[in-house]
Each structure stands twice: as structure tokens, then as C-alpha cells.
Amino acid sequence: MxxxxxxxxxxxxxxxxxxxxxxxxxxxxxxxxxxxxxxxxxxxxxxxxxxxxxxxxxxxxxxxxxxxxxxxxxxxxxxxxxxxRHVERPLRIDYWGHLFAPMRTLAPVIDHLARAVAVSVETGPGRDLPGVLDALARTATDVGFGRVHGADGGQGAELAGYAHRLVRLEPVDVVVGDRHRLADRFEARPDELRDSVLWSPAALERLDFYRRFAEHFDISAEAGTANLGIGHFLEQVAADPTRFALVPADLELPDRAHVRSLPLVEPTPLYAWSLLWRAADPHPGVEPLLRAFAELGGRSRWLEYRPGRDWLPAGDVSEVSVTSSTSEDSSN
The missing domain is CATH 1.10.10.10 (Winged helix-like DNA-binding domain superfamily/Winged helix DNA-binding domain)
Incomplete structure (x- = not known):
């Protein structure tokens, strides 16, 4: 038929x-x-x-x-x-992980891609990993960009039929209010936060990185009220001297929030950014996008990982191993 x-x-x-x-x-x-x-x-x-x-x-x-x-x-x-019709459809990229400012990483790559091969790109926010997987399944988008937690994060079955590649490991800072006991420090260790509360912008079951950080370092965590943006979230952190939050290193913070950002050391937590796409019949722009990430990320050392000095959730560590193996194979 x-x-x-x-x-x-x-x-x-x-x-x-x-x-x-x-x-x-x-x-x-x-x-x-x-x-x-x-x-x-x-x-x-x-x-x-x-x-x-x-x-x-x-x-x-x-x-x-x-x-x-x-x-x-x-x-x-x-x-x-x-x-x-000789119509070149733009490459659609949906991103998630909004607290960790995905466009800080994605925007320079898109600019590099446009200059190098003139690929047209459209971007849009996705709610979370399951939401972007649904958009990919419906062909409503071509690529997802965010933290892809696989079998170790409970997404093993959902990821079947999709390809994904780790493209950046971003250092994470701790943010505390002006009245927090660590506010006058230049850096902090995760174990110094055990008497504080990790303030989460949403329920921990929705924020895998926050949840795994709290579990690994034996830290209490609580979720805030409705998420009304980064400014409101940081005001909630500043309102209680026992609270802290995790954000990307060097993220520009609003002045009115009365918070300070401190580098985390011994170990430094890393947030893993990955690309995710349909394994069957990917958009022609996927390969140029991967090359753009490799070129820009290589110059900026985006995949640098130092075991013992950096911390990643177990599932993300396995992704680093896969990425390292792939890089070694391609260089031989």
C-alpha cells in the first residue's frame, strides 16, 4: 500500500x-x-x-x-x-537548565557556526530534559542542549534512539547572602556547606544536579516558592543567612540581590552540558554544530576534567570517559 x-x-x-x-x-x-x-x-x-x-x-x-x-x-x-523547493530549514535547538544560563555557552557557538558554514539556527527554551525529548520525538526540534543524565540519572530507557555528546564541563560557584558566615571568604569547599541549606528553585526530583550534589556532600536542601527568575531566586537566598545556591562560575549577578559568588574548590563541581539529537535522520546542521563545539571548546578547554580536584555525578563521569575515548580514537 x-x-x-x-x-x-x-x-x-x-x-x-x-x-x-x-x-x-x-x-x-x-x-x-x-x-x-x-x-x-x-x-x-x-x-x-x-x-x-x-x-x-x-x-x-x-x-x-x-x-x-x-x-x-x-x-x-x-x-x-x-x-x-530548495528550502533549507533552520536548525532548531531547544535548551534547558535555565538556572545555569545555557545561552552563555550556546550563543558563541552559534555565532561561530554562522561565520564558518552559514548554518541558520533557531533557539528556544525547553522546560526540562523530558520536555525536550518529547519535542525531539515529535520533530518539533532538532537538537537539545542541556545536562543529559543517562542510566545513572534514571533516563536510560528514554534516551534509546537518541545520540548525545558531552560538549562542556562548566565550573560551578556557590552563592551566599551578605550575612552568610562564608560571605567574606574568597573561596569555599563543599564540606564547609554542611551546616547550610542548598536553596533550590524547584523540587529536587526535577533538578538532578542539585539533588546529587546534596546527596554526595551530605547537605540539606530545600525548594523555594514559585520560580520568578534569577533575581527573585537570589533574593530568597539572601533572605536567610543559612542558605546558599549553585550557579555557573563568573555568572553576572544582579546588584540588588545582596549576594556574593565564591569559587568552590577541593573539589570544584562541574556542570555537564551535552547535545542531544535523533540518531535516525538527523538534521544536516548537526554535524557542523558538533564541529563548532569541538573547535570553540578545544580553544577554551571546555572538556577539562581533573579527577580528585573536580567533582561530577557518577553518570557524568562515565560521559567524560566516553568523550575522552572518542577523542583518542579520532586522533589515531
Missing amino acids: DLDLAQVRAFVATADRLHFGQAAEQLAVSQQALSKRIARLESELGVQLFLRGGHAVELTEAGRRFLEPARQTLAQGDRAVAAA
């Missing part, structure tokens, strides 16, 4: 939302037209793709098997149309 891409698109939109009305609205068609397309697709395939009961919609086993190949079929169709 020849697949009708309009029918396949109707199926994928409905599978993503499990709601016929929302899928029809997304595709700008009537719900009746959407239902007819899916019914014709099911008839031609000879299988039922959805279980329909009242207001609930669920994928059948056949629907679950069909979903990923259907996504790939639509992506290939979009690429075929773009190729025929």
Missing part, C-alpha cells in the same frame, strides 16, 4: 495528544475530517490504531508499533518537499 501522508499526520497528531479535538485544532481541520483520515488509514492498514471509549483515547499495540516509523515517514516527507 502507499501511505497517505495526510492520514499519517492525523494519526501522529492524535497519538501525541490522545485527544481528537486538540489534534484537529493543531492541523486546522475539523474533528470529523481528522476522524475520517484515521479511519481510512486503519482500514488500509487492516489494524485498529486507537481504542476509543467516551472521552478517552488510547493507542492500541499496533498503534504504538506504528508511531515511531510514522514520525520518521513524516520527517522524510518534509525533507523531500524542502529539497524539491
Whole structure:
């Protein structure tokens, strides 16, 4: 049989939302037209793709098997149309880890990429790693940029079908209020924070790096109220002399927050930034992006890691080993 891409698109939109009305609205068609397309697709395939009961919609086993190949079929169709029309679609990058200021790393790489090979890039914020994985699965974005915690961080199964590469290890500072007992110091050690409270902008189960830092160094942690931006978050840190936060080294802090940033030493925590993309049929801009990170990161020593003097969560340490092995292989 020849697949009708309009029918396949109707199926994928409905599978993503499990709601016929929302899928029809997304595709700008009537719900009746959407239902007819899916019914014709099911008839031609000879299988039922959805279980329909009242207001609930669920994928059948056949629907679950069909979903990923259907996504790939639509992506290939979009690429075929773009190729025929000589349309070069911009490389879309979604980033997360907003407290650690991802654009500080991403922006110079994008500038370097534009100058070197004239690749057009669009960027946008993603909520978190699961949210960006969902956008990648729906082909709503091409690349994710943030901290990718794999099997050690509970994302092993979700990462199946995706490729990722570590591109930067960024030193992390401690931020304390003016009244904190370490406020007049020039640097601090993680073990000196055990009588303080790690102030988190969200629940720890959502912030894997914060959670693992607190567990490893035996430090208490608490989550703040609604996240209203870096300024509000740092004001909450300054409000209590026992609180501290973790932010990228050299991050410019707002003056009104009444906080100080101190380098952490013995060991220095590192925040691992990675790129994440679909392993099958990646956007043509992925390879130039990887090269741009390698060139700029090589000059800036972004992947420098000193065991014993630096600290990384266990899953991130395994990524450093993989990256080192890859670099050695490519140089031989």
C-alpha cells in the first residue's frame, strides 16, 4: 500500500495528544475530517490504531508499533518537499537548565557556526530534559542542549534512539547572602556547606544536579516558592543567612540581590552540558554544530576534567570517559 501522508499526520497528531479535538485544532481541520483520515488509514492498514471509549483515547499495540516509523515517514516527507523547493530549514535547538544560563555557552557557538558554514539556527527554551525529548520525538526540534543524565540519572530507557555528546564541563560557584558566615571568604569547599541549606528553585526530583550534589556532600536542601527568575531566586537566598545556591562560575549577578559568588574548590563541581539529537535522520546542521563545539571548546578547554580536584555525578563521569575515548580514537 502507499501511505497517505495526510492520514499519517492525523494519526501522529492524535497519538501525541490522545485527544481528537486538540489534534484537529493543531492541523486546522475539523474533528470529523481528522476522524475520517484515521479511519481510512486503519482500514488500509487492516489494524485498529486507537481504542476509543467516551472521552478517552488510547493507542492500541499496533498503534504504538506504528508511531515511531510514522514520525520518521513524516520527517522524510518534509525533507523531500524542502529539497524539491530548495528550502533549507533552520536548525532548531531547544535548551534547558535555565538556572545555569545555557545561552552563555550556546550563543558563541552559534555565532561561530554562522561565520564558518552559514548554518541558520533557531533557539528556544525547553522546560526540562523530558520536555525536550518529547519535542525531539515529535520533530518539533532538532537538537537539545542541556545536562543529559543517562542510566545513572534514571533516563536510560528514554534516551534509546537518541545520540548525545558531552560538549562542556562548566565550573560551578556557590552563592551566599551578605550575612552568610562564608560571605567574606574568597573561596569555599563543599564540606564547609554542611551546616547550610542548598536553596533550590524547584523540587529536587526535577533538578538532578542539585539533588546529587546534596546527596554526595551530605547537605540539606530545600525548594523555594514559585520560580520568578534569577533575581527573585537570589533574593530568597539572601533572605536567610543559612542558605546558599549553585550557579555557573563568573555568572553576572544582579546588584540588588545582596549576594556574593565564591569559587568552590577541593573539589570544584562541574556542570555537564551535552547535545542531544535523533540518531535516525538527523538534521544536516548537526554535524557542523558538533564541529563548532569541538573547535570553540578545544580553544577554551571546555572538556577539562581533573579527577580528585573536580567533582561530577557518577553518570557524568562515565560521559567524560566516553568523550575522552572518542577523542583518542579520532586522533589515531
